[in-house]
Amino acid sequence: MAVPKLPTLSFRGQDHPVIDFAFAELRNFLSRTPTLHNLKTIQLAVEPGPRDAFEFRIEASSLHIIGANERSCLYGVYALLEGLGWRFPVPGEERFEQTSFRAAAWRHVEGKTEASFAFRGLTVLTDSPAEVEAVIDWMPRQRLNSICLSHSSDIKHAKQFAEELKRRGIRLEAGGHILDEFLPLDLFAEKPDLFRVKDGQRREDGNYCTSNPETLKIVAENAVKFIRELPTAEVFHFWAEDVEGGSWCECDACKEVSPSEQLMRAVNAVADAVAQERPGATVDFILYHDTLEFPDNLQPRPNVFAFYCPRERCYAHGIGDNSCAHNAWYASRLAAARKDFQGRISVFEYYCDFILWRCLGIAIPSTIHADLPWYKSMGVDDIQSLHFGQISNWAYPLNAFVFARASWDVNLKRDALVTQFCHARHGVHSRATLQAYWSIEQASLHALTYDGYGKSAYDVRDTPAEPAEFAQKHIALVDQAVIQIETALSKMPEVEHKTIRSERLLLELTRDNLRALSHQMRGLQFENNSAETNREEKMKAEYDSAIALLNDLQKRMTEAGTEHTGAWAEGAPNQFRMIAELLQGATEGKRERTW
Helix, strand or coil, X not given: CCCCCCCEEEEECCCCHHHHHXXXXXXXXXXXXXXXXXXXXXXXXXXXXXXXEEEEEEECCEEEEEXXXXXXXXXXXXXXXXXXXXXXXXXXXXXXXXXXXXXXXXXXXXXXXXXXXXXXXXXXXXXXXXXXXXXXXXXXXXXXXXXXXXXXXXHHHHHHCHHHHHHHCCEEEEEECCHHHXXXXXHCCXXXXXXXXXXXXXXXXXXXXXXXXXXXXHHHHHHHHHHHCCCCCCEEEECCCCCXXXXXXXXXCCCCCCHHHHXXXXXXXXXXXXXXXXXXXXXXXXXXXXXXXXCCCCCCCCCEEEEECCCCCCXXXXXXXXXCHHHHHHHHHHHHHHHHCCCCEEEEEEEEXXXXXXXXXXXXXXXXXXXXXHHHHCCCCEEEEEECCHHHHHHCHHHHHHHHHHHHCCCCCHHHXXXXXXXXXXXXXXXXXXXXXXXXXXXXXXXXXXXCCHHHCCCCCCCCCCCHHHHHHHXXXXXXXXXXXXXXXXXXXXXXXXXXXXXXXXXXXXXXXXXXXXXXXXXXXXXXXXXXXXXXXXXXXXXXXXXXXXXXXXXXHHHHCHHHHXXXXXXXXXXHHHHHHHHHHHHCCCCCCCC
């Protein structure tokens, strides 16, 4: 193919790194695109607006991309490239679709589009710089504008990629489950009163004593040291230790204080210090596990926002679906937070979380498509999803795509989004893969039906036993999910296509993972039913079947390699090992969850 003649590129305004990057991307992709008919000039310009938005205006042989800010101009550039045939379905993948190219296509991109949410982001949890880089590169192509590089180990990533984030106009967030780290453990021997009380004894594990002013002073000072390491970060996440049931203080001054109030003491102390150090920066108060329930008198500081994390919700229903009693409770907590935090709310979703979903290949476009308009209707203007890098690209690519597109425009149609994804990723095979994905979604909705468990739900690694009647219904749904995955496999074409071959492997692992889950759930019913005849033998038979499958899954997941699991090549197989150990312990009368 002859080198195409590129149009003249110009910007109506002062130099800006995002505009420079937009021009670099135009040159990169247009140099690999057939010549466009009679397009002489592409001009970028900013006409300031309240949120991300862009529009195309055509004048003779010139195309004008007008953004509400510089990054919106970049979004317009990628929208133009998509109109010409470029596809960016998942991080690290780009593809030119020759059959979609039309030399005059640039004349049909007129129109204006505006973001539904002011901030649309990902929290990226991976130790791989290459995986972080791929996600950062993908984000503006899908109009995502905020990233959290989670946990202290990722400070190096925040520093390493600060310039790349700046070039793309991406907001930097930082932090994670690090609030407990701000009280050094080496203080315990000298000052045990700084630490929590459990069963009448001071302990250095877990969180700490927030009724002690010296504790809060030390924690705030170390939080300031943390933010000084990240001069470009605007949002900070300081979460307590990640344990079910909390690990807060039970001393005389704290024992009548709820977990949420103890956390707020620490967060407010940190927020006051942050306000002095970096005016304009914000600090979150995480609504998660035991802090989802809180009194009306929390009194967060003005620079503190509610960070709503409904991890144990039911993903078979939209979060605002009133027919799901389980989600109705979670919805009520968001409503309460909106009131108590005066509308300062950010939502953190788990659409790409391989830990929550025990490495199952989950596709829930209908749920995501229902969630986002409801969140917007509740006044949410800042939303993000957890993402684990390459393993999320493998297991949840459709979820990430639908989340990104629908967070820009909540009015997009579900079917159109799924079709667009399959077409972008699978090309000529998209008709078959589209049908397979609808079967995968049905399997996912069956497996994730949690509406009858109530607050006892944790995650798919260890489903509740009660109420027994609902658990039996859920077991039947999991068995149906196995059939749906078999159906998806039958629809997925058997071709020498790297992506489809990878997806077939995921489906085979998911099928056997669901089989293991079914045996596990049946065994749990026998374990908890003392009236069952020969219950121990029946329990052991079910658990042994589950353990055999889990051990095989661990081996196969290891063999899948970093091509699929990336930086989680060890962590992903270990999910199966941990579940198998839990079940083995149960057969020996010593069930203990170690995560």
